[in-house]
Amino acid sequence: MAELKVLISRQDVAKRVAELGEQITKDFAGQSVIFVGVLKGAAIFLADLARQVQLDSTFDFIGVSSYGNRPSPANELRSGWDSTGEVRLLKDVDQSIKEKNIILVEDILDTGLTMTYLKKMLLARQPRSLKVAALLDKPSRRKLPLEGDYVGFKIPDEFVVGYGLDYAEKYRNLPDICVVPRE
Numbered sequence: 001m002a003e004l005k006v007l008i009s010r011q012d013v014a015k016r017v018a019e020l021g022e023q024i025t026k027d028f029a030g031q032s033v034i035f036v037g038v039l040k041g042a043a044i045f046l047a048d049l050a051r052q053v054q055l056d057s058t059f060d061f062i063g064v065s066s067y068g069n070r071p072s073p074a075n076e077l078r079s080g081w082d083s084t085g086e087v088r089l090l091k092d093v094d095q096s097i098k099e100k101n102i103i104l105v106e107d108i109l110d111t112g113l114t115m116t117y118l119k120k121m122l123l124a125r126q127p128r129s130l131k132v133a134a135l136l137d138k139p140s141r142r143k144l145p146l147e148g149d150y151v152g153f154k155i156p157d158e159f160v161v162g163y164g165l166d167y168a169e170k171y172r173n174l175p176d177i178c179v180v181p182r183e
């Protein structure tokens, strides 16, 4: 595979995550929040973001997969992954979220299908508030109108890995966010 190119350095990620944490701390002053991470890509972002938030908080995780045939990694890289929009819940949160402040933490907003599904499902449980924190956003790929509330970086339509994001389950542990060149 061609060499990875750094798109966003670990220093820039850390700086931006600190800013997002400060914003969340201000927005929820005097309240508590539950960070709900979308497995597995959001695990590293959640860990760093939560440590930049000075509020009472707890963690939870949710697992999803899309119906339809996920292409091979090489094809996913070439043309992105256009799921059918039907999302299957693999792991639900462990607690009731009624009347709680929920911050859904996602690695990247792409077509918006996954987040739209998750927001609808969780809003039906009547949380006090529901916000979306996403490290990355590829607005040009959107199929459903969805805006993140706390977005780290808007990026062009490139396939990225690192800082939790994978290519065939690899590269999640890279400290920088890197582009996998489309050959």
Ligand code: 5GP
Pocket (backbone or CB within 6 Å): 041, 106, 107, 108, 109, 110, 111, 112, 113, 114, 115, 158, 159, 160, 161, 165, 166, 167
């Ligand atoms: P959406 O439902 O918004 O299309 O899907 C978002 C999911 O697609 C992300 O959580 C992530 O798993 C995957 N995804 C989208 N773009 C990328 C990318 O550039 N790199 C990686 N590694 N995964 C991506």
